[in-house]
Amino acid sequence: MASPEFATALNMKRSSMSPRTLFSSVMTVITFVCAALALIPLVAVLSYVLINGASSFRLSVFTQLPPAPGLTGGGFGNALVGTFLTVGIASLLSIPFGVLAAIFLAEFYRDTKLAETINFLTNVLSGVPSIVIGAFAYAFVVLATGTFSAVAGGFALAVLMLPTIVRTATESLESVPRDFRQAAIGLGATRFQTTVQIVLPAAIPAIITGVMLALARAAGETAPILFTASTSRYWVRSVWEPTATMARLVFDFATAPYKSQQELAWVGSLVLVALVLVTSILSRWIVRKR
Amino acid sequence: MASELQSARKTETVFRTENLNIYYGDFLAVRDISIEIPKNKITAFIGPSGCGKSTVLRCFNRLNDLIKSFHLDGKLFYHDQDLYAPEIDPVEVRRQIGMVFQKPNPFPKSIYDNVAFGPRLLGYKGDMDELVERSLKQAALWDDIKDKLKAMGTDLSGGQQQRLCIARAIAVQPDVILMDEPCSALDPISTLKVEDLLQELKEKYTILIVTHNMQQASRASDRTAFFNVEANAKGQRTGYIVEYDRTEVIFQSPKEQATQAYVSGRFG
Amino acid sequence: MATSPSQTAMPTERSQSSRVLDKAFVWLTGAFAIGVGFVLLAIAFRVGTDALPAIQKFGLSFLTTSRWSVNDEVFGALTQIYGTLVTSFIALLIAVPIGIGVALFLSEDYLPPRIKQPVVFLIELLAAIPSVVYGLWGIFVLIPLLKPFGIWLNTNFGWIPLFSTAPSGPGIYVAGIILSIMILPIIAAISRDSLVAVPAEIRQAAYGLGATRWETIFQVILPAAFSGIVGGIMLALGRAMGETMAVTMVIGNSNSISPSILSQGSTVSSLLANQFAEAGGLQVSSLMYAALILFGLTLVVNVLAEIIVRRFSLKL
Numbered sequence: 001m002a003s004p005e006f007a008t009a010l011n012m013k014r015s016s017m018s019p020r021t022l023f024s025s026v027m028t029v030i031t032f033v034c035a036a037l038a039l040i041p042l043v044a045v046l047s048y049v050l051i052n053g054a055s056s057f058r059l060s061v062f063t064q065l066p067p068a069p070g071l072t073g074g075g076f077g078n079a080l081v082g083t084f085l086t087v088g089i090a091s092l093l094s095i096p097f098g099v100l101a102a103i104f105l106a107e108f109y110r111d112t113k114l115a116e117t118i119n120f121l122t123n124v125l126s127g128v129p130s131i132v133i134g135a136f137a138y139a140f141v142v143l144a145t146g147t148f149s150a151v152a153g154g155f156a157l158a159v160l161m162l163p164t165i166v167r168t169a170t171e172s173l174e175s176v177p178r179d180f181r182q183a184a185i186g187l188g189a190t191r192f193q194t195t196v197q198i199v200l201p202a203a204i205p206a207i208i209t210g211v212m213l214a215l216a217r218a219a220g221e222t223a224p225i226l227f228t229a230s231t232s233r234y235w236v237r238s239v240w241e242p243t244a245t246m247a248r249l250v251f252d253f254a255t256a257p258y259k260s261q262q263e264l265a266w267v268g269s270l271v272l273v274a275l276v277l278v279t280s281i282l283s284r285w286i287v288r289k290r
Numbered sequence: 291m292a293s294e295l296q297s298a299r300k301t302e303t304v305f306r307t308e309n310l311n312i313y314y315g316d317f318l319a320v321r322d323i324s325i326e327i328p329k330n331k332i333t334a335f336i337g338p339s340g341c342g343k344s345t346v347l348r349c350f351n352r353l354n355d356l357i358k359s360f361h362l363d364g365k366l367f368y369h370d371q372d373l374y375a376p377e378i379d380p381v382e383v384r385r386q387i388g389m390v391f392q393k394p395n396p397f398p399k400s401i402y403d404n405v406a407f408g409p410r411l412l413g414y415k416g417d418m419d420e421l422v423e424r425s426l427k428q429a430a431l432w433d434d435i436k437d438k439l440k441a442m443g444t445d446l447s448g449g450q451q452q453r454l455c456i457a458r459a460i461a462v463q464p465d466v467i468l469m470d471e472p473c474s475a476l477d478p479i480s481t482l483k484v485e486d487l488l489q490e491l492k493e494k495y496t497i498l499i500v501t502h503n504m505q506q507a508s509r510a511s512d513r514t515a516f517f518n519v520e521a522n523a524k525g526q527r528t529g530y531i532v533e534y535d536r537t538e539v540i541f542q543s544p545k546e547q548a549t550q551a552y553v554s555g556r557f558g
Numbered sequence: 559m560a561t562s563p564s565q566t567a568m569p570t571e572r573s574q575s576s577r578v579l580d581k582a583f584v585w586l587t588g589a590f591a592i593g594v595g596f597v598l599l600a601i602a603f604r605v606g607t608d609a610l611p612a613i614q615k616f617g618l619s620f621l622t623t624s625r626w627s628v629n630d631e632v633f634g635a636l637t638q639i640y641g642t643l644v645t646s647f648i649a650l651l652i653a654v655p656i657g658i659g660v661a662l663f664l665s666e667d668y669l670p671p672r673i674k675q676p677v678v679f680l681i682e683l684l685a686a687i688p689s690v691v692y693g694l695w696g697i698f699v700l701i702p703l704l705k706p707f708g709i710w711l712n713t714n715f716g717w718i719p720l721f722s723t724a725p726s727g728p729g730i731y732v733a734g735i736i737l738s739i740m741i742l743p744i745i746a747a748i749s750r751d752s753l754v755a756v757p758a759e760i761r762q763a764a765y766g767l768g769a770t771r772w773e774t775i776f777q778v779i780l781p782a783a784f785s786g787i788v789g790g791i792m793l794a795l796g797r798a799m800g801e802t803m804a805v806t807m808v809i810g811n812s813n814s815i816s817p818s819i820l821s822q823g824s825t826v827s828s829l830l831a832n833q834f835a836e837a838g839g840l841q842v843s844s845l846m847y848a849a850l851i852l853f854g855l856t857l858v859v860n861v862l863a864e865i866i867v868r869r870f871s872l873k874l
Contacts (some may be wrong), residue, residue: 024772031668034659035677038746041739042684045695049498052698101594104587114591120864121595127793127860128601128853129800131827135849136601138834139608148835159597166594190580220688223802223827227834247690251803256692262698269691272687276686284679326758353766358667396784407777408767455763462767527781 046273053270056263061265066233066249070193072260076268078235079244082150085236086229087219089154090161095211097158098165105166106173107195119170126163133159134224142228150236157218166215168210172203202208209283216279220272222247246272302329303369304466304496305350310364312345314357319345321453323364324547325515329378332488334507334537337517337552342529344392344470346517348493350498351387351468352380371484385412388459392452392471396443401426401435404443404454421461429457430487449480460495467491469499473506481549485510504553507537514540516549605853609846620847626813626829633844639851640731642824645805646798648734648819649741654791656738657745661787662775665747665753678750685743693807701727701808704735708718708820719774728810730868731819736804741794748793748867752786753779785866792863796856802827826852 060075067074101118109115135157142148176199184194228244231252246268253265303326310323320342327333335343345354348392351371354360366373373383385408396404405422414421422439426432431453443454452472459467473481488510490499500505507514515534521527533540533549544550612620616633623634663669664678708725715870725731756779764774768834780787811832824832826848834845 020770020773021379024770027772027775028668031659031663031666034656035663037656038660038681038684038742039677041742042680044699045687045692048695048699049691082615093696097590097593100587100590102591104584104591108584108587109591118595119589120868121598123864124860125594125598127796127800127863129596129802129827129856131802131830132601132605132849132856135834135846136604139604139846140600156649159601162594162597173561180690190576192576192580192583195583206694215778217686217688220690222688222690223831227832230835238619247688247803250694251690251691251807254697254807257685265694269688269694272688276688277683280679280683351766353762356762356765364653380768381765383768384766389763389766391759391762391766393759395757395763397760397763397778407769411769411777413766458763458767502675549574 015034036105049269049273052263052266053268053273056267057270059150061264061267065235066244066253066264067260069256069258069261073123074260074264075247076244076249076264079246079249079268080271081236082229082232082243083219083246085150085239085243086153086157086225087215089239090157090218091211093155093158094161096164098135098162099169099207101166102169102173103195103200106170107199108191110174119167122163122166125159126167129223130160130221130257131223131226134226134228137224137228145240147240148228148230148242150229150239153225153243153245154239156224156228157221160221160224161214161218164214165211168214169203169207172210173199174208176202191281205286209286212279213283216276219275220247251256303327305498306365306367308365310346310349310362310366312354312362313343313360314350315359317526318528322530325531327496327498328513329493329496330494330514332492332499332510333513333515334511335498335500335515335517336502336504336507336520337529339502339534340527340529341517341519343515343517345529347468347470347498347500350466351384353384353389353391355380361407385462386464387466387468388462388464389468390452390455390470391457393439393475394448394455396451396454398442398444400440401443401446401454402439405457405461408458412462422475425457425461428460428491429453430483430490431457447477449479449483452476452480452484452528453487456484456491460491460494461541464495466496466498469497471500471502473501473503481506504541504555508541508553511537513537516540516544516546516552518548518552602850602853605846605850609843609850611840612843612847615840616844616847619842621851624813624815628841631840632838633827633847635829635844635848635851637813638824638829638848640815640827641809641825642799642827642852642855644730644819644823645733645737645809645825646795648731649737649798650791650795652735653742653745653794654737656743657790657794658787660742660746660747661749661753664750666771666775681743681746682812684739685747688828689740689801689803690807692736692740692804696732696804696808700736701732704732714821719817721820722820723816723821725820726810726822728808728822729820730809730823733805733809733823733825734819736808737798737801740801740804741798744794744797745787745790748790749783749787752783752790755786756782785869789863789867792866796859796863799859800827800852800856801833806831 006058062075063072063077064075064078065078066076105115105118134156137152137159141152141155145152180198180202181194184198189197225245229245229248231248232242232244236243250265250268250272253261253268256262305327307323307325310320311318312320323346335347337343349362350352351364362374371378397407402422405425406418409418409421423432426435431450434450435446443451446454473484476484485506488499491497497513513535514537516532517529518532519527519529533544533546540549541553544553572660583678602848612633620634621639622636624636625632625634626637657862664674669677708729708731712724760778760782761774764778769777782786798816806828809824809828811824811828813824814821816823830845830849833841837845
């Protein structure tokens with residue numbers, strides 16, 4: 001018997017006008033609108049970059065130097081080289097550092113207080129604003145060497161990439177099945193042999209995927225480059241002099257009053273976005289294939 | 291208030307199915323279910339795993355609606371109401387036909403809020419403290435936890451969690467309680483407690499219980515349906531009811547050979 | 559073959575050198591792991607020491623005054639701190655409801671998985687687009703797009719201090735909106751993870767009691783995922799406060815405080831971006847002081863986020 005204490009009508013019929021049904025429908029519509037709102041800027045940014053970038057695109061942008069103010073044509077060949085150089089320096093510094101640290105965290109000290117603490121600090125480090133990392137690199141390298149340089153820029157990007165690399169490498173190593181290790185240790189392998197010959201090779205594809213994503217992001221980072229690598233109108237001759245980069249070039253030319261420079265900013269953006277997009281899709285494809 | 295339900299609740303047969311076939315997409319999961327479930331009795335569904343007994347149970351409160359590919363044909367009447375008629379709101383159905391799940395699933399809220407959850411949904415205007423206490427007493431949990439109603443429901447032991455889920459189900463004073471292997475995750479002592487509880491609950495509620503513990507079915511239920519499963523040429527396994535009768539008949543003098551084999555443990 | 563395998567001498571003891579190598583390897587990796595933590599300390603230490611002259615000269619008045627004069631060597635960062643807080647607040651105001659809405663949309667079964675996966679991927683892509691590209695888009699697309707809206711706000715609601723200045727193109731509100739686009743994926747992704755982590759049994763229990771989808775979401779799922787969502791919002795706040803390039807390009811970079819969000823302004827990060835390269839002397843030190851403040855602010859927010867997320871993940 002139904003208790004009279006329950007005020008609602010005990011009717012099982014569906015009613016599209018009941019407050020509950022109405023509320024549900026309204027909320028459902030709201031979430032759909034939210035999803036649409038989130039996708040609009042993405043579509044807008046990507047399509048503008050694609051349209052404006054592609055309309056000014058010529059192959060010579062990859063080989064020529066930036067145009068002088070007011071002149072047309074030119075490209076960003078030196079900035080492209082500079083980006084590869086700074087990101088390359090950043091990789092040399094941060095990848096061995098990050099992977100070795102990850103081996104310690106995943107293989108030797110997993111689930112200990114020390115590893116917990118370092119993981120915590122790694123996450124906090126990844127939250128440090130990139131401009132602050134730029135300031136740090138400025139004090140640490142630029143002031144010490146007395147010059148803006150590709151090394152200073154690479155150092156800043158290395159600090160920026162480090163937490164990502166530590167985290168993805170740790171996760172990759174931890175996802176290697178325990179059986180592998182036990183089998184190796186059961187055969188009398190040392191921890192060094194187990195790690196280098198068994199675990200690391202098994203984790204390498206996943207590590208490479210994570211590192212690729214980190215590199216693509218670093219290539220688009222501008223704030224830490226601004227006053228470390230600075231910029232230059234010439235081709236790179238040495239790692240110890242101011243160096244042009246794609247990200248810095250987009251920033252400078254976006255705020256420049258000349259049409260030809262603004263066009264190059266769009267083309268440069270297209271290159272940066274394409275880089276991120278391709279690595280994202282590629283890494284996703286690799287992850288799915290495994 | 292002469293609502294349809296109150297008049298509906300007067301019939302002595304709670305559920306009646308006619309040639310119920312249950313599908314997931316093209317796959318026929320259970321076929322040809324025609325049974326009647328009597329009021330204020332405990333009806334047990336037994337059978338080997340994969341025989342569709344839980345699937346059938348979940349039709350009675352339309353919980354299968356949550357699975358996109360699910361559909362059925364045939365008829366399923368709750369008292370005299372066709373439960374799958376287009377104008378029926380599955381949400382309303384579930385308010386009157388409560389369910390206790392295989393794995394205890396208290397909300398990550400306090401014990402009190404767990405029990406009060408359903409009544410609050412229904413806009414219960416009475417004395418909530420009293421209702422919570424009454425429900426917990428009916429579920430034989432009150433004495434264990436009366437001093438810590440603010441404790442998290444998820445911090446209780448497994449057996450206590452399951453009794454909390456039962457209290458939560460009966461707090462809305464449903465007509466029927468569906469139980470899907472409610473003791474399979476519990477230790478023997480907790481299991482006995484829940485079985486004792488069932489006997490008290492059937493005074494007020496109609497209970498359907500799925501179990502793969504045959505002793506439990508024979509101890510606790512009044513009527514038993516034995517399900518079996520057979521594979522077709524394509525290897526798809528379809529469940530069906532072999533025999534449905536009073537529990538003592540099923541366990542002592544079943545008519546079907548397969549039932550005899552199953553209840554005597556020579557099968558499955 | 560001269561010797562059968564059984565006759566080959568198997569070394570029964572690990573050689574001394576292999577044992578040393580093994581130990582050295584563990585030590586080496588340990589040094590690098592601790593090095594990661596050390597980097598964080600090094601940032602705080604180096605930025606702190608370089609900021610010391612400015613800290614000694616201006617003390618706490620650096621936080622409460624807004625004069626920034628290179629010629630007189632008088633520096634106060636109130637305008638920038640205010641700008642950072644206001645732009646971040648606007649960004650959260652827009653991104654939190656939409657982000658949680660997106661997370662709900664993607665954690666419920668509205669879309670078949672075949673379509674849902676690409677949508678999740680697209681929204682994650684939003685987070686991967688470089689900040690400077692957002693800035694470029696902001697200058698050439700968003701600013702012209704928002705200007706009529708800003709003018710409309712000013713003409714119709716100019717009596718509210720919030721909209722009391724005529725918009726000139728770049729401004730605090732543009733920065734806030736562009737930040738909201740940039741932090742939306744963080745909120746959406748982390749909230750979605752927390753929502754998906756709520757066990758399916760709990761959802762079924764609510765449905766079994768006759769709750770509708772939205773009663774289940776509001777009364778069971780969202781409360782269970784609450785701390786995860788809050789953690790995500792905190793991370794997004796940290797990101798918004800530190801975001802530099804896009805903000806620098808659309809905020810106008812003026813050193814003035816106005817209650818109006820239509821006016822131009824600057825943030826700590828845009829100040830650093832604009833002045834660092836050509837700075838010298840006490841100005842560098844003051845910029846380091848500003849960087850230290852930004853570092854401190856984001857550190858507090860990120861540590862809180864980290865603690866909240868951690869406690870949450872232990873519980874479920």
